[in-house]
Amino acid sequence: MKKSYYLVILVSVLIIMIVSCRSIQPIVKTQPQQVQQLEQKKPELWMQDTYTAVDKNDPITFFNEFEINVTAEIPKTVIMFKDGATYKIDSSTVVSYTIPVMTPGVLIEARRERGQLIEMIISFDENDPNYNCSFRVMPNKTFTLNANKKITYEMKDYNVRATIKGDGSGLNHLLSNFFTQKSQVPVTGSAAGRNATGTKIISK
Numbered sequence: 001m002k003k004s005y006y007l008v009i010l011v012s013v014l015i016i017m018i019v020s021c022r023s024i025q026p027i028v029k030t031q032p033q034q035v036q037q038l039e040q041k042k043p044e045l046w047m048q049d050t051y052t053a054v055d056k057n058d059p060i061t062f063f064n065e066f067e068i069n070v071t072a073e074i075p076k077t078v079i080m081f082k083d084g085a086t087y088k089i090d091s092s093t094v095v096s097y098t099i100p101v102m103t104p105g106v107l108i109e110a111r112r113e114r115g116q117l118i119e120m121i122i123s124f125d126e127n128d129p130n131y132n133c134s135f136r137v138m139p140n141k142t143f144t145l146n147a148n149k150k151i152t153y154e155m156k157d158y159n160v161r162a163t164i165k166g167d168g169s170g171l172n173h174l175l176s177n178f179f180t181q182k183s184q185v186p187v188t189g190s191a192a193g194r195n196a197t198g199t200k201i202i203s204k
Contacts (some may be wrong), residue, residue, distance in 0.1 A: 005126050022171055030133065043063050043102070043175035043176055043177050043178070044175060044176065044177075044178045044193075045140050045142050045173055045174075045175060046062065046120075046142075046143055046173075046174045046175060046176045047141045047142060047143075048116070048141040048142075048143070049081065049141060050139050050176075052116075052117055054107065054110055054117065054120075055107075055110060056108050056109060056110065058107065060106070060107060060118075060176060061106065061176065061177065062104070062105050062106065062107065062122050062174055062175065062176050063102045063103065063104060063105070063174075063175040063176065064099055064101065064103055064105070064124070064133070064145070064174070065101070065102075065166070065171075065173040065174070065175055066101055066124075066164045066165055066166040066167070066170060066172045066176075067098065067099065067100055067101045067164060067165040067170065068098070068099040068133060068162050068163075068164055069096070069097070069098055069099075069162065069163050069164070069165070070096065070097040070098075070130075070149060070151060070160055070161075070163075071094065071095070071096045071097075071160070071163075072094070072095045072096075072151055072153070072158050072160040072163045073093075073094050074090050074093045074094075074095060074158060075091075075092045076088070076090075076091050076092060076093065077090055077091075078091065082117045091202065093153070095151065096155055097130055097131060097151065099124050099131060099133070101165070102175075103124050104124075105122040105123055105124040105133075106122065106123055107120055107121070107122060107123075108121050108122070108123045108132065108193060109121035110146055110176070112118050116137075117137065118136065118137050119134055119135065119136050119137065119146075120134075120135045120143055120174065121133070121134055121135075122134075122135060122174065129152065130151045130152060133145060133146070133149065133162070134146040134149070135173075135174040136149075138171075142173050142174075143173065143174040144171045144172055144173055144174070145162060145164065145171075145172035145173075145174075146162075147162050147163070148161060148162075149160050149161065
């Protein structure tokens with residue numbers, strides 16, 4: 001009886017020790033990890049000489065510097081006859097288009113004169129040509145929004161004028177993302193040395 005009693009106590013103590021050892025976890029110190037982030041740069045001006053051969057097939061995204069607003073009042077006259085009288089009803093439809101600041105767009109046409117890029121047509125909406133805008137080159141080689149624009153409404157074209165919410169200069173530049181990556185290719189060498197050879201006699 002005593003032997004079985006001691007055996008039970010011994011087994012109990014062993015079980016407690018095993019459980020205690022499993023519950024003790026070693027403390028592992030973690031090294032702080034360095035977090036590398038890419039710096040997001042503000043898009044820069046697209047210049048006339050940035051890439052003179054730019055083409056609509058080039059995978060380049062462009063942006064408008066400021067918000068572009070186009071509002072057109074389209075008149076419509078309706079003639080109505082009633083009870084022997086003729087009624088002329090003048091009405092109008094106001095059409096508004098907005099291109100928010102920094103909207104991404106793609107080049108759909110590049111116009112040149114004498115080999116020089118003078119105008120870039122940018123599409124800011126794939127499904128609506130009314131969001132196509134012309135950016136013309138300036139004397140400082142930047143491209144700015146051409147305020148004179150055409151829109152299509154009910155199969156008719158209308159000449160309108162685009163306005164911007166800008167900085168007071170009246171200019172709305174064409175921008176694009178630019179990233180600079182620098183690399184160095186080391187070219188090293190060691191001179192082998194040269195020894196003079198030959199004989200020269202100088203008489204005095």
